[in-house]
Ligand code: AMP
């Protein structure tokens with residue numbers, strides 16, 4: 206995709222603060238960080254949403270994210286509140302996606318003021334409703350697997 210800003214970053218046509226690059230993935234610092242060392246990991250395959258990306262690219266991404274957590278020392282529990290991080294991947298404008306090339310955010314969470322804030326509107330449900338939904342989904346899953 207010639208107009209895609211992240212494809213241009215992968216090709217080196219626009220600058221980025223590159224971190225890890227593999228055959229399938231590219232990672233770099235976010236230019237509008239929500240916390241220090243907020244970074245992005247992207248597949249070297251253009252696709253707007255997660256379901257557009259071939260499995261071999263997706264399979265490469267989480268190990269890269271994991272390596273970055275260690276490089277950024279997010280695995281070290283050395284703050285009073287405890288060191289944490291969020292891995293975020295938005296799909297669609299309504300889900301806060303601004304760049305239409307799949308990207309995984311790795312966002313350090315060191316205090317309550319920086320990093321990701323999460324709204325979690327828990328919906329009312331019960332075991333009966335969940336059970337009905339589960340049945341529907343099981344049959345859809347079976348249909349999906351038959352088509353493969
Ligand atoms: P999202 O809202 O999930 O689509 O996030 C897009 C992210 O890409 C934002 O956090 C931006 O700050 C980041 N971003 C946009 N352009 C660039 C760029 N040229 N280099 C680094 N990060 C970028």
Ligand code: ZN
Nearest residue numbers: 209212251306
């Ligand atoms: Zn792209």
